[in-house]
Amino acid sequence: MLEVKDLHVNFQTFRGTIEALKNINFSIAEKEVVGIVGESGSGKSITALTILGLLEKNADIASGEITYRGDNLLALSKKEIQTIRGKKIAMVFQEPMTALHPTMKVGEQLSEVIRRHRNVSRKEAKRLMLVALNDVHIHQPEYVAKQYPFELSGGMRQRIVIALAMAAPPDLLIADEPTTALDVTIQHEILQLMKELNEKKGTSILFITHDLGVVSQICNRTIVMYAGEVIESGETKDVLYTPQHPYTKALIEALPDGKNANVPLKAIQGEVPNLMERPIGCAFASRCSHVMETCKTNPPALAHWQNQHDVACWLERG
């Protein structure tokens, strides 16, 4: 359904060129839920923004192709992409606090989007709006609909943002860390809601998060990104339970396992490399506990490992 091929995205800044995405390849099939995980700054959000053509002005799509049902999104005219946004592909943004129109009542914002995509009367849109609010577990929807974003809690805002994105409902929902501000119960409900959407309406979901727990719960497939590259991808259970890349492993180890509060958590040593001066070899080399000589000079490409499980690491190839 959606295929990202050879995507390179650079940012021009006065300090130099930032290679934010490098050679990204992945695809999402119909009805599939794909997760992207990775450290902060690894290019998850940029990937999502590129798909919708919403990159900042200083971004430069150096190469690549994003095909959605046969159309290359990157080549579409402004008019054409407008018909896709929201209706075909919708996105939940990472920061719910600033993603809402600050001076418009949330109900109004939501009904407008509903009206746009579902071609219904004002009254009907209002009804659907209340239903949508209820769907994302907002208590007292009538009351909240009349509130302004600044009067809502973080989680409430995030749920409104989710409701906005699901209004159409779209064929593909890109959810960029949609549940960061939600408590577990609501998060659970929202994930259920997304699952439902996926199962009943056939909506595919690209789920960006760094919460591996969430990934395990909802995603069929998982992509792990690091420094603007895909370093591992495969069936969720394969990636999470038999991680191959040392980075993926390290990520999993960093989670508090809820058992021992006295042992420090295992954070990954070192820092994400400066994307302006990518190391010649593997980007993770400097932090890797299994680093070898080749790693420092030769960048490993994403290669097939076993049943749909791809890894970009010299280690796994012996």
Place this chain on the structure above:
Amino acid sequence: MTAIIEMDQVQKHYTKGKLTIKALDDTTISIAEGDVLGLVGESGSGKSTFGKLLIGLEPPTGGEIRYQGAPLWKKNKYVRRKPGELQTVFQDPQSSLDPRMTIKEIIIEPLYALSKNERKQKESYDNLLKLIKRVGLKEEHLERYPHEFSGGQRQRIAIARALITEPSFIILDEPTSALDVSVQAQVLNLLKELKEERGLTYLFISHNMSVIKYMCSKVAVLYKGNIVEIGSTEQLFNNPQHPYTEILLSSLPSLFENKEKAIEGFAETAQPKGENSCIFYEKCPRRTDQCMTSPALESRGKDHFAVCHY
């Protein structure tokens, strides 16, 4: 251990037209020095409001809050005893950073509330460098502006900013919800170390139960502006007393939990029939007719209280 914060029957009601939202309702709680009090609860249950009252952003509509024995609010006016003592990290890093300041300026900004001497001393470049490295930022970031960072990086900036005054009490409002696991680990480690090093006290607001479990010594569960259960982390996690706490614990998505374990969710919504019914009545899976009258906070063990008839 002495109580650093005492809340006595504190309430915060927002009124809009005829409707009143009880963001916080008659809350009585105290936080002891050196404690890490975890505040969990449903989204919109008043966690951030709780923090706002402490930090001076919103005045309470009733009750009294004391910091080290002295009231924090006098007639809607916030009394700041010593600047930099109480710090916050907000839930929303993006809008809490001034877009026109560089990271360096942002981080040292709280020092300007201190006396000159103290500022000079804490402002030193070494100190600053050490701090930003601890939160996982780099020296080269110092001259950049907030918009140039990813969400996680911004939150680290906010944390560094809260730490710079070497406060004794920090309100952390979902400090790691925007962070990736690796950084989250770094930050949590850092917070923990700092607490040990400096004997800090935290109010840790989060909805991530494993984080809470890792960080907190004590946990309070908030539901619709009311504390429904409070107790030491151990007791609360091992022996939850309130049905809402149980639901919270069970809905935790985790790599390590057995995924097949049935999740006990909310019950079908039922309208409470009386004015005085239990606040959780609507969704409680164990509601009975007794719940039509509201339960009181009862002891359920050492330092363990819950508001439930069962």
Place this chain on the structure above:
Amino acid sequence: EEGGEPQSGDETSASAQTLTVAMTADQGTLDPAVTMDNSAWKITYPAYERLVEYDGASTEVKPGIAKDWNVSEDGKTWTFTLNEDHKFADGSAVNAEAVKFTFDRTLKIGNGPAEVYSVISEIKVDSDYVVSFELEENFPPFLSTLAANYGGIVNPKVMDHEKDGDLGQNYLAANTMGSGSYELAEWKQGEYIKLSANKEAKVQPGISEVYFRIVGDGATQRMQLEKGEIDIAEGIPTEQIESVQSMDNVELLQKPSLLVDYVYVNSSKGNEALQDSKVRQALSYGIDYESMIDVVHQGYATPMRGPVPDGLWGHNPEAFQYELNVEKAKKLLSEAGAEDLTLKLLYSDNKTWWETEALTIQANLKEIGVNVELNKVAYATSREMMEKGDFDLALGVWSPDFGDPYMFMNYWYDSVNFGLAGNRAFYKNEEVDGLLKQAATSNDQAEREALYHDVQDIVIEEAPYILLFQKDFVLPVSKSVEGFVYNPMLEGIYNLAEMTKQ
């Protein structure tokens, strides 16, 4: 109405019955007992009649409401016999009572015009149509003052409109109640004033309606004139006059006027050096008069000869006139020990050409080593500064209110007026005072003329004024307008009753 065809508005002016005059500003009060503004007189003059009127283009008077008059031996009693067929617009007769009422009213109101008639001690109604004026002293120019605008006879019925004891001032400010050929028909403030024929008037005009339209901008007036939308354009500055001459439908009237342009040299209160007549003479020698006229008025002006302008009796064509003589000026200055003189030249924006004039004076005097600092202020401020004598040099214009050299000589040089209007030069000379007094009280015109000539010789020598030029009256008038006669005493006033339009 496409394509530059005349607007519907000029259909009116195309009619022979309508004359349209473009004036630059709206008028203030129209009450003849109050207004001192001669641009308002163009409206009031045709709406009222006076005991005597100026005769054609001359400054002499002819009978008006009064058919004849005589003056007593001592010059203190003037008796007028009135025509019996003059009627106010409401049909009531213009009689001796009305005359007495008019002047009593003016004196009682006590504004500027009262000042002109302050010499009157009493007015007597001798019979229905005979009225006499008792003066406090012999005042030969008296007859002439009666022909001026303030001599307009007002219908006593104005008292019906009296409010709060204002003697009808408020009403007359925006209405006319006279026996002239026209009466005010409509006044759209800021737009136009319309006069229409007074049916009761003795003299019925050829043009029944006259519009005085306010067009503030000269360039616009020019375009309107070219399109025939207006017949007379008052506001075209001389720099733009050239272009008018190329218009087929317009004629340019050019006559010497009695408007005199000069510089007050503050002889008592200004820079001390100015108290020395040599310095003042030097200043007069320092001006390039010819080129001044060229620059300031594109040649539309005449050099002066003495203070009394050409066209008014008392003018002396033989009088001495300074000419540009840098050497002499410098010599005089060094004799007076006034090298490195710096003088402040005060002026306002009251006259459009003053700026240029001031600049030229500044440039001219620089040649003789006098440094002139320009001091341009608001009109009202300039008036106050002049009153206080707070200047070295100041620009001034003067035009006579009545046709008598008294207007120049006595106002300017008599120390009675020291520092007052006219004598803003703060000039004082006892000999001059004596001669002027004599001239003002004699009833023999020849004797007066001789006296004035004597005074002129002295004051020219003493040079408290730099006499620059006598401005020409220049007016673009549509060729379709006939019968306009320019009377230098009635600057800006039209003899509407005698004018016609094709």
Place this chain on the structure above:
Amino acid sequence: MELQPQAESVQAQPVKKSALLYKLKKNKLTMVGAVILGVIILAAVFAPVLTPYNPNMIDAANKFQGPSWSHWFGTDEVGRDIFTRILYGARLSLGLGIVAILIAAGIGLVIGTISGYFGGMIDQAIMRTMDMVLAFPTLILAMALAAALGPSIQNAMIAIALVKIPVYVRLARSETLSLRESLFVKSAQTFGIRPFRIIRKHIMPNSVSPVIIQGTLDVGDAILLIATLGFLGLGAQPPAPEWGAMISIGWKYLLDFWWYPTFPCLFLFLSAGALNLIGDGVRDVLDPRSSR
């Protein structure tokens, strides 16, 4: 556990300066504006070299000459060279106009942010006072102030600055009202930062944008206003070669001697345009977000 500092950690660069340059360079229009203004200023400074005439020298024989090789922009009603007067006038008009607006915008920004931030009685008092000032027709007030201060060119400039303050107060205040509610201001409050520092460091930089826009647009107006005061004898006295005065005297001659008012107008337009371009650039430079 302490994180190990990266070995290859980059030295802190003097990024601020390079950022500024980068932005300015990227903003070609700002450069255009700066070049135009620079040329005008240079021409004004080197006027004595660039033109053989004296700005106040009267040459009656050559009045109202059209543009020609000897008089590029023609001559005026007393034969002065208009080009020369424009160059010399640039010092006066541009200088005064810019300074007046700088004063007004600066003071306005301070008062407006204070008023908006504190609200309540302070706000009411300030805003009602501003209302009073604004309610006066500009000209009457400037005139009265200039008269009260005594007629001099500096005082005229001060008068104009004072008259213009309220506009900036209102603009700054309206921005402040919104900023006051923003989270970053609130967080500064929670640190216990003193109000004046909050205003200075957080409110002002974020509310400066409309002030700059208005300011760069206002300079032209200020120049014309100075001329008007000049007419009332309260500003620069003739024959000072002031642009506004040249325009206001010259406009009457537009139809016959078009060059007289037109060239000063053109220069006013060029300067105002250049300032506006620069203003946009400054706004961009001050706004870190626009550097992306």
Place this chain on the structure above:
Amino acid sequence: MIKTIFKRLLLLVFVVFGVTLITFILSNIIPGDPASMMAGQRANEETLEQVREQLGLDQPVLTQYANYMQGLLTGDLGTSIRTQKPVLDDLLIFFPATLELAVLAFLIAIVIGIPLGILAAVKKNTFRDHASRIFTISGISTPVFWSGLLVIFIFYGVLGWFPSNGRIDMAINPPTHVTGFYLLDSLLSGDLVAFQSSLRHIILPAIVLSFAQLAIITRQVRASMLEVLEKEYFRTAIANGIHGPYLLIKYGLRNALIPTITVIGVSFGALLGGAVVTETVFGWPGMGKYVVDSIAYLDFPAMMGFTVFISIGYVLINLVVDLSYYVLNPQIKE
């Protein structure tokens, strides 16, 4: 809200009081003697005294002020020294004309300026942005008398499409007075001839007058729009499929409007004041000319009356502006 309005209206009294007081003080600072202006050049001291007495200028300043305020309370603005008529009468004649002109100019400025500003922001640094910049800057930096005269020359002198001066053809009777706005009045009375004529008369001056304000509005809208365009919520809206005018207006303009409205409010005052020159050039019978003449004449009652009028108008307009902040940004507390 109502309480706020009420409070502000009370403060209006304070403003008017202050304005008159300042005017009064200023009138005593500005050099010049109204009595001498009234009595004419050649008046002597006695006449001057008499005139002063008549005008009440012989009394102490405070008494004069007290008298003035007393009059003001009963709606008496005094008598003009220059025209000798009650100031209120004069202003009531001229004010509607000025207001009509200013309102129309204002509407033109808004109707053109806001879309132009949005366009310039959306098309930042493109040809259209530059074109709008040149257009608007020429608006602000060409003095009204220059552009006014040029417009008259072209549209009246050369093309003859529009009349050069006045409010309505002299031959046409103005419509019956209802609002004092000829355009409205003629429509109300169904007098199409008068409507056409007054429209043709007002169009040029209104356009010329609007020119400068247009520039300010356009630039301000552009600047604030640029800020909004960078906001996250704007991007969210786009991602949710909102586009077209709704996006630009509801999401963009609405949040860009506060500074714009502020300058609009302020500039309306400027429009009223700035009408002076336009009125002179176009012979528009409004207050501007009246005031300029009054200033030159030191006609203080007239100046005071004018100031009172303008300040009330100004305060009311900016009250609306201030109230609009609460509507535009609900977070701002009253």
